[in-house]
Each structure stands twice: as C-alpha cells, then as structure tokens.
Amino acid sequence: MSIFEHHGFQRTRRLGKNHRVTALVIQDILGGEIMKTETPDGWHYYNFINGVRRDFPESPFAEKLNYQNILSDRDEAFSDTNEEQYGTF
Template sequence: MKTIKVEEIMKVLLDSWSLESSSKWSKDNPAKGQCGVTALVVNDILGGEIRKTKLPDGWHFYNFINKKRYDFTDSQFLENITYNDLLSNREEAFADTNAEQYYYLKQKVSTALFS
C-alpha cells in the first residue's frame, strides 16, 4: 500500500475541487464549500476522526489524524478560525454535501493518488 503524504493530498485536492464537488467552488476560492466532502474523502484515505467547529455560516468540518488537526479547506476563509475540535462523524459531514459530489471527489482524488 502506498504511503500518502499530507502535502500530496493537498495538491491533489486543489487540482480536484470543482463545481462538481461543491456548488460554491470558484477559481478565486477553490476551497469554498468543500469542507464536508473533503473531510469525508480524506477520512476514507487516511482514517482518523472528523471534527467540526461552529462558524457564523454553520458547521466547518476537517480531519484529526494521529492527534493532529488537518484543515484542508481553511483557505476558503479570510479570518483565522478558532477551532472547537468537536468530535463529528461521517453522517454529519455528509449532510454538508451529496452523493454525487462525494463520489466525484473520491474518484478524482483516488485516481490521482493511486493510479
């Protein structure tokens, strides 16, 4: 099994995010609206936990792997995030996306990492 580095996943995510993975995506802000779907796909690949923090626009999801926080979509925000690191789950993160967006991003990321 190939060992995946966090930096490698970040690059693949940037190349994979699109309107197909979030209706809020834009060229100027590719991470916009990608938190739930990204947390799910990263969880599929690297395991760990899905965590959440309450922000003015709603819940923000990210990953917690080997006792470390990884927020692959924090670039969507202008302000710094004060993290609550509340334990979440796949069901809550999935409520932030839909099956089409999830399967699209999972396929794009998996193909880029494992092909």
C-alpha cells in the first residue's frame, strides 16, 4: 500500500500537475521540509523527509531533473495554488 492509499488518496496524474499542492499535503502528513528546483517551466516543488528527497508526483519532465534542493516554505508553495485545489487532495 502506498502512502497515498494509506491516507485515502488515489495516485493520479493530478499529482504530477499539482506538485505544489502535493508537496503541501505530503508535508501535512509526513512533516519534513518543502524544497524547490528551477526547471525550464518554472519552479518544481517536492519534499525532504528525514533527510531524504521525496518527489512524489510522477515526473512531468522529459529529462531527469537536476535537483538544486533550494529550501522553500508553505507560503511560497501555496502562492500558485488555491484552497479549492488544496482541498481536493
């Protein structure tokens, strides 16, 4: 059973498209820090939990990411989403 199924989420393509929301929800459940990496399409958000990078969405990128591991926070990750998207998860 995946962490998503354990907490009542279904793993869908939606997770990859809403990586900011995913990073926020994962932090709610598992704690840790929200990190970001710059990509050609803008910032990509993911989590660091117990010192391990966790990028839960299936990567929407054609090429492997060069993770920069820049510390972010909830406010920044939430800046390009809304309560409705967040509440969906």
